[in-house]
Amino acid sequence: MLDIRGVTKSYGTRQVLSDVSFTVGDGRMTGFVGANGAGKTTTMRIILGVLSPDSGTVLIDGVPVTASDRRRFGYMPEERGLYPKMKVAEQLVYLARLHGLSPASARRNTTNLLEQLGLGERAGDTVESLSLGNQQRAQIAAALVHDPEFLVLDEPFSGLDPLAVEVVMSVLAGYAAQGAPVLFSSHQLDIVERLCNDLVIIAEGEIRANGSGEALRDQHGRPRYEIRTAGNISWIRSQPGITVVDFDGDYAEFDAETDAASQAVLQHAITLGAVHTFSQQRPSLATIFKEVIA
Incomplete structure (x- = not known):
């Protein structure tokens, strides 16, 4: 279980997060929604250790997250971060190896993921030659290729056509079904509503609503x-x-x-x-x- 407790963050005199607290349960898909600038990306970067909070902590099963724990995370940033001139499969194998997978496991995971995400025929193409939607699929594959135990995804459905959305939804649901806590942000509320067990709504750096879909419907x-x-x-x-x-x-x-x-x-x-x-x-x-x- 991933637990965010009392996290605050300011840049100078501007407070961007105020006492942010919520839980991402094992095997639960948690949608993280809010307007632009609400604090979603900052929260995710703190979970991943890219940023440090001014106060508060991130826990796994009640214990503060360590650098070693974060190697078990799969993270997809909103900004595409793959090497544009590197071949898709070559890049995924490289990233899997950086996370400690053996060459055989890295190649196997890469092949399986590209097939699941509909990119099997594009394995030998460079990232820059792909359409924006296929680049997004490759970015998702990069977050999953090392068999992460936790998923933190920033706008994973951005730029995807309806068919691609269905494919990615199926892959993420499969990870949750295996017990992985999955947190993802999205502006596409219809997708969040269809896919998620739990919802976290943030506005102006504060959590405004948090709970299962049914509980929120009862409350609001x-x-x-x-x-x-x-x-x-x-x-x-x-x-x-x-x-x-x-x-x-x-x-x-x-x-x-x-x-x-x-x-x-x-x-x-x-x-x-x-x-x-x-x-x-x-x-x-x-x-x-x-x-x-x-």
């Missing part, structure tokens, strides 16, 4: 409702405790101040005729994100 944002009836439902606008979000004759989408208010809508609709559908829509991550950073 009212559920939204949809109803479709056999007749016109314009009367819903005058129902107490109801705010109509969308309306189209026999259909309405609405927010309710209380469960009782939503049930009153349903009961009134039944007295007027047939109700074809009535459902509760859980708040999306985008809705929760907007609420907690406001």
Whole structure:
């Protein structure tokens, strides 16, 4: 388990992190989301030891992380850091060897990863000859090639087309399934929502929300409702405790101040005729994100 406790960081008089604390559990995919400049990259660099915190600590299973521990991390920076004129496979083998893998293990891991990520046919190409999306895949492979026990990835889905996103999601989910704690940042909230077990939302250097997706939905944002009836439902606008979000004759989408208010809508609709559908829509991550950073 990776545990970040009370981390603060300032550059001169500007504080960029304030008492940042959260946990990345074994086998859990944790999405780290926030606007540009919120503190995501600084936090990740402190986890990796690239930066030192002013206070606070990073722990593995309750023990402060050491330089030796960090060799077990797989890190992907937001900025591409591969050698552009080096061949893809040659570079991955080199990076695996730097982490202590034997030549045979380095070559085997490289071959397997390139196949998984759809780059098998590009193994002998230079990095600079790849498209930006394929360069991103190669960067992800570089973070994984040494069989890391922890993954910290900064915007791994940036620049990927929808098919590539699915491929990378599958690979990362496989690492989590093997028990690795996986932390990644992303601005693509739909991907975070689909992939992650846990969410950490940061704004202005402070953690605003932290927990499982279900827990955050319970804590933030009212559920939204949809109803479709056999007749016109314009009367819903005058129902107490109801705010109509969308309306189209026999259909309405609405927010309710209380469960009782939503049930009153349903009961009134039944007295007027047939109700074809009535459902509760859980708040999306985008809705929760907007609420907690406001």
